Amino acid sequence: MYSDEHVQMLISETQLKTRVQEMAQKLTEDFRGRELVVVAVLKGALVFCSDLIRHMDLPLEMEVLGVSSYPRGAETTGEVRLTFDLTQPLGGKHLLLVEDIVDTGLTVDFLIQTFEARKPASINICALLHKPSRTRVHVPIDYTGFTVEDHFLVGYGLDHGGRYRNLPFIGIFNPAQVP
Ligand code: 5GP
Secondary structure (H helix, E strand, C coil): CCCCCCEEEEECHHHHHHHHHHHHHHHHHHHCCCCEEEEEEECCCHHHHHHHHHCCCCCEEEEEEEEEEEEECCEEEEEEEEEECCCCCCCCCEEEEEEEEECCCHHHHHHHHHHHCCCCCEEEEEEEEECHHHCCCCCCCCEEEEECCCCCEEECCECECCECCCCCCEEEECHHHCC
16 A cells, blocks of 8 residues: 555545446436547646446547646746647537546636537536635536535646646645655
């Protein structure tokens, strides 16, 4: 069992597995018979998305995209840009955007605006985690795994300074304990 003095477990591996399977089952029912493109937002959503699609029992395509927000000190300016785009046109296809966590909502808001212009048949948002207390822009989240308090979380794809993405659970990162 992985242990790290800076990380306190919040959502266990078993809880993640159960919830991801439930979400995948619901998505399978909702998207049956539709031409679906599942898009993982790099890098944080990769782990979640790869588990999710393996439990989705329907034909689909998977894409990845990169986004970056311009930093201003610890907070973001709210400006988001695409750093890596999809490899196919979306016209007429059903798009499922898979995010690790919706925090302020700025990233998802930007993605919806960007992809609406490409005229997909529909856009749905699937987020493993949602931090409603941090909302700056209200965005529709169609599928949510867990609603969480305002902590900085790591694991299961989420990083701190590039580390911790490989943790099989989600934990609270405690910088106070960093020497
Ligand atoms: P938003 O645009 O909603 O403010 O932020 C979305 C992105 O911020 C997420 O995809 C994620 O990369 C990052 N983020 C927000 N909260 C956390 C957190 O608690 N831990 C980590 N590791 N990243 C976070």
